[in-house]
Amino acid sequence: MGGFLDGKAALVTGAASGIGAAIARAFAEEGAQIALIDQADTSATQDHITAAGGESFGLQLDVTAEAAMTEGVAEAVARMGGLDLSVASAGIADDGLLTETSLADWNRVIGVNLTGVFLTGREAIRAMTAHGRGGRVINIASDHAFFGWKERSAYCASKAGILGLTRVWAREFGPDILVNAVCPGPVETPLLLDGITPEIMARETDIPLGRVGQPDEIAAVALALAGKAGAFTTGQVWSVNGGSAMP
Template sequence: MSVELDMTGRKVVVAGGASGIGRATVTLLRAAGARTCILDLAPEDAGGAQDERIAMDIADESSVQSALGRAAQVMGGLDGLVNTAGIFDPSTISDTDLSLWNRMIAVNLTGTYLLARHAIPLLRKQQSGSIVLLASGVALVPPGPGSAAYVASKGGVLSLGRSLAREAAPKIRVNCVCPGMVDTPMTRTVLHDNNKVRPEIVANYALQRAATAEEIAQAILWLTSSASSYVTGIAMPVDGGRTFH
């Protein structure tokens, strides 16, 4: 492990850290020496005994504010925030009723705003801080028909991240990771058919496969670490060559 990726002494909150990309991120952060705190609806399902775990509803402001405050208190401060919490639905716009639309925006976009709003004052108390938001490759190039509410919510995350990068500077860096298709429990029903990866989906990717959660977590780790100390406001595609940004 390089010196730049040594996270010893860093205190990082991972929202959505109980599964998928979030859980892989927690594993890598801890391996690099960071202290982590998982915020999730079901935090008891995640990590080992060394992880702090706090229940949080990302769509509820009081829950977000309380969870972040408690995390900072338990860890003795906050150096980093990673938000991997989110929901997905492949519905076309005609099949997206208002309740689905509102839920997608509430969790994916409003939840991101709530985390940033209440984390930034905590991060400003440190000498430096990093926020990494999980947008999506679909925020760069929509995948085709369907997923209208999801695409809209992730496009909002991308724009919010860019705005926050300017507002939070110079002490806090804000970046977005834009994954392509990742093989996680959230995407499995779309990616797989009879336990086999659907070839028409991976055909859109130059690398001809979906990513693992660990491959996305590697990008998150780099953006959280001092190795990316002069990087802020970017949208980093980790999409196996679907968008070629």
């Protein structure tokens, strides 16, 4: 294996499944070594990468746990000898009608989707800054950042919050570290299929491209942001949604 990410070190959260797994596989295919971070077992992603001749290792971490993330990211960076790329894709979508949402429900979604991105980005950028190599940070948000969706208060708020973090970090850490967000529309993963409702199906049929996306189609955009195509792009939001939202 080898490509334009040869010699690069990357971490990807949410790497056990869906979009995170697809990004990890795509980065490894281009030659990067990948730390696969997830609270779930990442061995399927690792096996796929190994079978294709790539290099990766798993770290079972909860992205909301501060001390574990600090230690885990430091361990990953030490093992890889630095860090060039960080992708925050871990996320959950269990939400409900506002009037039935407890503070615990709210905190759970905000915890994974927003605090998790904060902790991942902070630890990654600390490592990139310490090694003086610069880097690229990619935060996976959602088209839900742009439009409200019933029974998704915490989810929509968390995804809009990720765009705020992305813009602040782009200003704080340019020109060495480029920070961008990717906003997928509906993508065929366990997260989408878990929460499928007639309303979501109706919205999908209204997508100009007439279908949901595939994880590899999101990974292709992450690859672009990680490479030459992303060299003059920071603080931006890249929608990959078949036209589901036109912000």
